[in-house]
Amino acid sequence: MTAAYWAVDNSLTLIGRSLRISVRNTEALLMAVALPVLLMLVFVYIFGGAINTGTAYINYVVPGIVILCAGFGSSTTAVSVANDMVNGIIDRFRSLPIVGSAVLTGHVVASVARNMVAMVLVLGVALLLGWRPSAGPVQWLAAIGMLALFMVAISWLAAALGLLFKTVDAAGGATFAVTFLPYLSSAFVPVDTMPSWLRPIAEHQPITPAVETVRGLLMGTPIGSSWWQAVGWFGAITVAAFVAAAVLFKRRTA
């Protein structure tokens, strides 16, 4: 068998490991599955009534909720990676004849899988709550593709943060920025309702174009240049976080 065959086989083994652990980590599972649904209810029924978006609030907020939840999910990923680094299992993996970073691949794939499950759940609940998307199959595929790119990007970012911080708690806390950024975007309120000094920040941070793209695809609102900005942002974040994770992994295990 070739080296490439075993590289793929090892990665699959470690993806299986991360998925099994994800399913059994009840705390993280709750974070990934129950929290999104809860947030949806909070936004639609508590905040939504007070926010004027020119449409039923649920039709406005769904993409933002999916993105917010992926942000929360990233803290689980950072914690899992940090945990592997401090509890000695990384030395066991590294003393095996495998590519050590396959461990990270396992975490990232499991992270995207968790977020996908959360997304399906959020979308399902949204439909029950009266959400009526106008998208056809092509738009649906494109929207899911956009969200998947977002999830891959922040999963690698979370893995890099998990390697950057020396303790498990610090790693979990470091993902705070990712969970906070959606509030500073067009995810929950239209940007033009924000104070003028805040607007440029909200308009030029990566979450806003991603939210606008998904909303446009699913609800038929104008997309304009958002889609390529979003793809650019999260493509770049994926590459940068991947490289950072690889470098940090090398340094942490040197």
Add this chain to the structure above:
Amino acid sequence: MGDGAIRTTGIRKSYGAVEVLKGIDVSVPAGSVFGLLGPNGAGKTTFVRILSALVRPDAGTALVAGHDVLREPRAVRSAISLTGQFAAVDELQTGFENLAMIGRLRRMSRPAARRRAAALLERFDLADAGRRTVKTYSGGMRRRLDLAMSLVTGPPVIFLDEPTTGLDPRSRQEVWAAVRELAAGGSTIFLTTQYLEEADQLADKIMMIDRGAVVAEGTADELKWQLEGERVSLVFADGASYEIGVAELGGGGSSTVERRSVEVATDGSAEQVRQLLDRMDKVGASVDKVSIHQPSLDDVFLALTLGRTR
């Protein structure tokens, strides 16, 4: 040279200004158990990490199972297993899943990895616990699983870094039994420990290191011999006898007033002890008790490491 399982010459490693290893030479014959003994911070773990190709030494050469750790780290990793200081097992996987995962990562087919996992659970007395997540295991069970994970493909060289640190006495016995079983299977075992008893019990040959340098090397018995032989201890019946006895022996022993006891160097022969008692009898010092002490490895260790501090 020969076909030693592990050979190093002049291994050095510094972290910043701290010299962790100051030139270590080791030669471990295949199939033996080697004990690296030292206090916390002696450099044991760093040395093991160098030998298992996890850390690059600053200087020196190391051959493990015939492969150079610097030039062929992958070949080294294929030939070794490493069990670190903390049981490196996944809490949220079962014992079986942990073992099968390592089998797959070591390039076994899925069925082969499963068969091997089941056999190892049996061998390490974990068959009943194999389907439970490791979270529910005791400390001793974790360590045994940890050892089992080192043996999935029966690597010729096994590194055990402080395998019993933090375990209660019973769990320690369980781990010792597991290590003996590994040794009986013909593997070369490189063990680090801060417990002298553990080295005494398990290792064919012991090397003591302190602050990155070798302070003694040999079998457990050879090391005990390095400390001047045995001592005979006399406990006198009363204060007067004690005074007379101490005066008769002159400066020849170390005495303790409170316990009315004197310790004298001896070769341990009955003849010498009889002569000593005759001498006490002649001067009228009445001896209550006689005992002979063999130095323990602890004595050797303390003597060597304290000597260096002064």
